[in-house]
Amino acid sequence: MKIIAKILQSVLVNHFYKLNAGFFIFLFFALFGVVRGGQLIEFHLGLIQAILSGPLFLLIIICIWGLYTIKCINYITKRMMEPGLSFLTCLNRLPKKQVWAWMSFVHFEVYLPVLAYVAVIISVAIKAHQYQQAVLIIVSNLLFFIGAVSIYFKTLQAHSTATFLSNIRIPSLPFKKQYFLFPFYFIWAERKWMFLLTKLFTLVYLYGFIQFYEPYRYDIRPVLLSFLLIITAHSTLIYQIRDFENENLLFSRNLPIGILKRFFQCIGLYLVLLTPELLFIWKGYPLHFNLLDFSQIFLMVLSIPAFLHAILYTSIMNGDEYMKMVFAFIAVLFFLILYDLGILLFVFVLIFAFVFFYFHIYEFERANTVNTSEG
Numbered sequence: 001m002k003i004i005a006k007i008l009q010s011v012l013v014n015h016f017y018k019l020n021a022g023f024f025i026f027l028f029f030a031l032f033g034v035v036r037g038g039q040l041i042e043f044h045l046g047l048i049q050a051i052l053s054g055p056l057f058l059l060i061i062i063c064i065w066g067l068y069t070i071k072c073i074n075y076i077t078k079r080m081m082e083p084g085l086s087f088l089t090c091l092n093r094l095p096k097k098q099v100w101a102w103m104s105f106v107h108f109e110v111y112l113p114v115l116a117y118v119a120v121i122i123s124v125a126i127k128a129h130q131y132q133q134a135v136l137i138i139v140s141n142l143l144f145f146i147g148a149v150s151i152y153f154k155t156l157q158a159h160s161t162a163t164f165l166s167n168i169r170i171p172s173l174p175f176k177k178q179y180f181l182f183p184f185y186f187i188w189a190e191r192k193w194m195f196l197l198t199k200l201f202t203l204v205y206l207y208g209f210i211q212f213y214e215p216y217r218y219d220i221r222p223v224l225l226s227f228l229l230i231i232t233a234h235s236t237l238i239y240q241i242r243d244f245e246n247e248n249l250l251f252s253r254n255l256p257i258g259i260l261k262r263f264f265q266c267i268g269l270y271l272v273l274l275t276p277e278l279l280f281i282w283k284g285y286p287l288h289f290n291l292l293d294f295s296q297i298f299l300m301v302l303s304i305p306a307f308l309h310a311i312l313y314t315s316i317m318n319g320d321e322y323m324k325m326v327f328a329f330i331a332v333l334f335f336l337i338l339y340d341l342g343i344l345l346f347v348f349v350l351i352f353a354f355v356f357f358y359f360h361i362y363e364f365e366r367a368n369t370v371n372t373s374e375g
């Protein structure tokens with residue numbers, strides 16, 4: 001039994017958290033990193049009371065939990081059916097109750113961040129005698145849990161990747177496809193749930209920040225820290241974009257496009273990707289920022305994703321190595337933003353991004369071409 005638990009933990013649960021490291025780093029800082037330590041309990045109690053006070057807000061939160069459940073289902077079902085994990089079908093030899101129990105174990109592990117916060121919300125609701133809200137939260141999460149485990153069970157029993165997610169169709173974008181936006185169209189077509197969930201969480205976070213954070217004096221740094229978390233949440237998408245370029249756009253190195261233009265195309269790609277957040281933050285004007293300081297936000301949105309993209313040209317790194325570099329870079333920026341260096345900080349980040357881009361783009365392509373031919 002311990003062996004089965006270790007295998008499932010290693011190949012499904014741990015891999016899930018590694019793949020979504022950027023998302024969970026964003027979530028941790030959003031919930032615990034922005035607010036001062038002395039105000040942390042007060043902030044979360046206020047947030048929970050807001051969730052419980054109105055049916056609309058509670059419904060939105062339940063929908064978010066449902067979307068996170070879909071994210072788990074989408075990952076686990078696809079992961080189980082990878083050729084390298086075909087040995088998991090050996091679990092079908094166990095009694096069905098045991099298979100169900102092991103699938104419950106898997107979903108409990110990946111759903112644990114939600115369950116931990118749900119437990120706190122339920123305890124606050126019971127203490128405040130808001131029993132209807134508590135029952136609704138318990139029932140909705142129980143249904144999500146049972147539904148997810150049922151899909152894992154049926155996927156393993158049928159050994160088929162066809163789940164209800166396969167029947168969900170999100171319309172394609174009706175725009176003329178520009179060359180530099182090919183990676184964006186790939187994200188929309190092949191990583192749509194990752195993209196939509198990232199956008200949902202970042203926009204909900206921005207809404208909560210604007211609605212519940214009232215600065216006692218004007219300070220641009222909380223907004224910059226919020227966008228630092230938002231960009232961190234997009235770091236997994238940045239890795240997926242670079243991986244798509246590596247796999248499908250190698251021909252582009254032969255196109256008559258200068259390095260400077262390629263760099264501006266890279267910046268344009270991430271400007272399009274983060275446009276929803278740039279537009280939504282205007283709900284916080286002029287309380288949280290002024291017109292002059294918006295230039296810092298704008299340059300931040302251009303420079304940091306470009307830098308995270310550019311460092312992927314320096315070597316062929318896996319997701320774990322990339323996330324370690326992202327975490328180290330974001331940690332440094334976090335303290336530099338607190339030091340309040342102003343717009344010069346992001347000017348230097350943009351310069352460094354271009355330097356990495358300039359010196360490594362063709363070097364990386366040559367190295368990757370050699371590795372491909374040798375393989």
